[in-house]
Amino acid sequence: MTPVAERPASLSFVPSSRPPLTIVRGEGASLWDASGRRYVDLGASHGVGNLGASHPDVVRAVQRQAAELLFLGSGYEVPVRTEFLARLTALLPPALDRVFLSNSGTEAVEAAIKFARATTGRSRVVAAMRAFHGRTMGSLSATWRKEFRDGYEPLVPGFVHVPYNDADALRAAVDETTALVLLEPVQGEGGVHPATPEFLATARRRATETGSLLAFDEVQTGLGRTGRMFAFERWGVVPDVLTLAKSLAGGVPIGATITTEAVQARFRGSHHSTFGGSPLACAAGVAALEVTVRERLAERAERLGSMARERLSHLPPEKVREVRGLGLLVGIEMRERVAPYLARLEERGFLAIPAGPTVLRLIPPLVIDEEDLRAGLDAVEEVIGRG
Numbered sequence: 001m002t003p004v005a006e007r008p009a010s011l012s013f014v015p016s017s018r019p020p021l022t023i024v025r026g027e028g029a030s031l032w033d034a035s036g037r038r039y040v041d042l043g044a045s046h047g048v049g050n051l052g053a054s055h056p057d058v059v060r061a062v063q064r065q066a067a068e069l070l071f072l073g074s075g076y077e078v079p080v081r082t083e084f085l086a087r088l089t090a091l092l093p094p095a096l097d098r099v100f101l102s103n104s105g106t107e108a109v110e111a112a113i114k115f116a117r118a119t120t121g122r123s124r125v126v127a128a129m130r131a132f133h134g135r136t137m138g139s140l141s142a143t144w145r146k147e148f149r150d151g152y153e154p155l156v157p158g159f160v161h162v163p164y165n166d167a168d169a170l171r172a173a174v175d176e177t178t179a180l181v182l183l184e185p186v187q188g189e190g191g192v193h194p195a196t197p198e199f200l201a202t203a204r205r206r207a208t209e210t211g212s213l214l215a216f217d218e219v220q221t222g223l224g225r226t227g228r229m230f231a232f233e234r235w236g237v238v239p240d241v242l243t244l245a246k247s248l249a250g251g252v253p254i255g256a257t258i259t260t261e262a263v264q265a266r267f268r269g270s271h272h273s274t275f276g277g278s279p280l281a282c283a284a285g286v287a288a289l290e291v292t293v294r295e296r297l298a299e300r301a302e303r304l305g306s307m308a309r310e311r312l313s314h315l316p317p318e319k320v321r322e323v324r325g326l327g328l329l330v331g332i333e334m335r336e337r338v339a340p341y342l343a344r345l346e347e348r349g350f351l352a353i354p355a356g357p358t359v360l361r362l363i364p365p366l367v368i369d370e371e372d373l374r375a376g377l378d379a380v381e382e383v384i385g386r387g
């Protein structure tokens with residue numbers, strides 16, 4: 001047998017001050033290390049794990065599909081892909097019925113940018129400060145944080161950023177040269193900031209007035225996370241383009257860029273992905289959507305998220321600036337760096353993640369046991385202190 005190396009040969013390209021924990025197994029919101037110690041997952045792999053680790057329905061679907069037809073290019077019809085697309089579009093407003101499938105969030109955003117440019121014949125993209133849309137060159141050009149962009153210039157020209165939730169600035173920035181207005185309805189990586197109704201309504205109005213496309217990036221917020229199947233439902237603003245990824249196939253890589261017949265009819269270009277829409281990802285996607293709907297995970301996220309934010313509203317103001325979020329996407333903005341608090345949570349067996357340097361993000365699997373979530377909130381209270 002090949003010996004197992006003690007350290008991985010290929011380390012992450014994200015700078016990190018300490019070695020990561022090694023996890024060997026998962027079930028629901030429980031993760032175990034090699035010594036058998038259980039951790040409660042409050043990070044859900046940045047939102048991939050809405051259904052927890054290895055949901056049995058997804059595992060069964062993957063096993064069955066892998067044995068039947070693991071891969072076939074998108075040049076052929078495959079029943080499981082047809083079924084997946086039907087199930088996905090049935091959850092969306094009727095106009096959003098054209099789906100391009102890829103393999104990740106950044107690819108879903110790249111497609112949105114390309115569709116907008118090749119539909120409008122314009123190049124300008126208006127995004128928001130603090131936005132995160134991915135790390136390939138197009139999506140990175142829409143991403144805001146300097147540390148993600150540094151070292152890669154020149155990025156793609158034509159991108160501008162306006163302050164998030166500043167409706168006047170957005171109104172002024174979107175004009176007849178704009179191809180795309182690209183926004184997260186709740187900024188995730190940027191610190192968990194929900195949009196104001198006015199900001200999204202202005203985006204919709206200005207995009208329509210100027211003939212640009214409006215895209216909502218719901219790679220992190222989609223599929224029940226914010227207490228609605230899609231976060232935009234809360235504001236009643238329907239985009240021309242919607243991007244999804246992360247939890248869409250229950251942990252199997254996938255990306256989706258969904259748009260309208262009108263956009264597709266005006267599209268003058270060519271775009272494709274070899275692995276996009278693989279039968280394996282589609283089978284996992286069918287199972288994941290089935291579980292999400294059947295178990296009413298959006299409603300669960302709404303209920304548990306309200307409970308969590310109510311509990312966290314009592315944290316001491318001298319330590320905590322604000323608690324924000326929607327559903328089970330919760331941000332605790334600290335007055336200092338968050339890394340030591342995350343380390344103390346890990347010592348107690350709870351794995352949360354940051355959203356920028358000072359925000360502690362709680363984004364647990366939507367299937368988390370209520371008891372585990374309450375224990376996690378107790379631990380947060382313990383490491384931050386009570387008010």
Ligand SMILES: Cc1ncc(COP(=O)(O)O)c(C=O)c1O
Nearest residue numbers: 104105106132133134217219220
């Ligand atoms: C809103 C949003 N868009 C795009 C991405 C990029 O997704 P991926 O890491 O799958 O490329 C992310 C990832 O965190 C995200 O949160």
